[in-house]
Amino acid sequence: MPVLPRIADYAGELTEIRRDFHQHPEIGFEEVRTSGIVAELLRKWGVDEVHTGLAKTGVVGIIKGRKEGGRTVGLRADMDALPMPELTNLPYASKNPGAFHGCGHDGHTTMLLGAARYLAETRDFAGRAVMIFQPAEEGLGGARAMLADGLFEKFPCDEVYGMHNDPLADPNRFGVKPGPAMAGATFFDITINGVGSHGAMPHHSKDPIIIATALVQSLQSIVSRNVEPTQPAVLSVTQIHSGSAYNVVPDKAVISGTIRYFASEVRDRIHERILKMCAGTAASYEVEIVPDLRPIFDVLINDAELALAYREAASEIVGEENATITEGLVTGSEDFADMLRLVPGAYCTLGHKGSVPVHNPGFLLDDDMLPVGASIMARIVEKRLPL
Numbered sequence: 001m002p003v004l005p006r007i008a009d010y011a012g013e014l015t016e017i018r019r020d021f022h023q024h025p026e027i028g029f030e031e032v033r034t035s036g037i038v039a040e041l042l043r044k045w046g047v048d049e050v051h052t053g054l055a056k057t058g059v060v061g062i063i064k065g066r067k068e069g070g071r072t073v074g075l076r077a078d079m080d081a082l083p084m085p086e087l088t089n090l091p092y093a094s095k096n097p098g099a100f101h102g103c104g105h106d107g108h109t110t111m112l113l114g115a116a117r118y119l120a121e122t123r124d125f126a127g128r129a130v131m132i133f134q135p136a137e138e139g140l141g142g143a144r145a146m147l148a149d150g151l152f153e154k155f156p157c158d159e160v161y162g163m164h165n166d167p168l169a170d171p172n173r174f175g176v177k178p179g180p181a182m183a184g185a186t187f188f189d190i191t192i193n194g195v196g197s198h199g200a201m202p203h204h205s206k207d208p209i210i211i212a213t214a215l216v217q218s219l220q221s222i223v224s225r226n227v228e229p230t231q232p233a234v235l236s237v238t239q240i241h242s243g244s245a246y247n248v249v250p251d252k253a254v255i256s257g258t259i260r261y262f263a264s265e266v267r268d269r270i271h272e273r274i275l276k277m278c279a280g281t282a283a284s285y286e287v288e289i290v291p292d293l294r295p296i297f298d299v300l301i302n303d304a305e306l307a308l309a310y311r312e313a314a315s316e317i318v319g320e321e322n323a324t325i326t327e328g329l330v331t332g333s334e335d336f337a338d339m340l341r342l343v344p345g346a347y348c349t350l351g352h353k354g355s356v357p358v359h360n361p362g363f364l365l366d367d368d369m370l371p372v373g374a375s376i377m378a379r380i381v382e383k384r385l386p387l
Contacts, residue, residue, distance in 0.1 A: 169351025
């Protein structure tokens with residue numbers, strides 16, 4: 001089975017919708033225009049219930065199958081853009097300075113809309129389908145906010161599925177990994193409160209820049225010397241902020257970065273070593289060092305059985321040869337993991353034309369993937385809720 005014919009019929013409309021979202025990107029918890037359009041389209045297409053306002057800008061649509069059933073399948077897409085510039089020169093490039101759909105969430109939202117339209121028109125399933133349009137995936141805790149607002153209490157799901165575009169995979173190549181698939185993540189900020197001085201008289205200072213550089217070197221030894229080599233982990237310092245003038249030793253420096261891991265004991269060990277290194281460095285240099293460690297993402301764990309079911313559904317759209325079970329772990333993170341902690345399900349990738357990775361100012365999403373992704377999402381509902 002190729003792209004579902006009804007979805008193929010309105011593929012051009014999906015492209016128009018996606019490009020409109022692309023031209024008007026909104027960052028996390030500010031997706032007012034985007035969520036308004038989502039809700040409007042769901043109502044226009046006859047979705048039975050449309051609920052707005054979850055986690056400020058989240059939207060949930062309920063579609064009832066042709067037959068009543070006791071089971072419910074959820075489909076989820078993220079809506080937020082990244083706070084970064086766009087350098088694509090597209091005719092429909094971002095009109096909002098400093099905001100860009102550089103991760104393809106405009107495509108994710110559009111594919112779920114395409115699936116919702118199809119399911120509302122055909123209703124070839126027994127039970128209910130829950131369309132979850134989530135805000136603020138990009139490190140702002142949108143999934144946790146929806147859960148805190150009672151997402152699965154208000155709209156119980158037996159299974160839930162998500163999807164992400166992949167510009168570095170072959171077009172229409174579906175991939176899913178049973179079990180642990182994507183890393184958990186902690187973001188950290190470490191503030192060094194030193195003593196400033198004239199740049200020509202550094203002996204009067206407790207130089208936070210010197211302390212920061214020493215601490216960065218120590219931090220880089222944590223994974224290599226404290227985590228078992230068979231346990232994947234990453235610690236990256238990605239920011240150092242300090243100083244304002246050529247002739248002033250500043251009184252403060254801030255080190256920021258991220259930790260990625262696939263096991264809670266690894267996360268806890270890394271956290272422990274950071275705290276001890278900060279305390280030891282503070283004592284050594286006689287300054288105050290304040291670490292702030294914030295676990296942002298859980299490890300994303302796909303249910304093994306449902307991952308295989310997702311692949312089976314996808315194979316009917318992209319072909320058996322393009323529906324793959326992947327082996328490698330991904331050190332990127334995804335807050336759909338929070339939903340999978342409460343409801344079993346699976347998260348997949350779908351390849352499309354392109355060579356520029358996501359989170360790059362030149363990233364391009366291929367509109368040809370829209371009807372493919374929408375068809376896979378619709379098909380998993382039909383397969384899991386058969387008439």
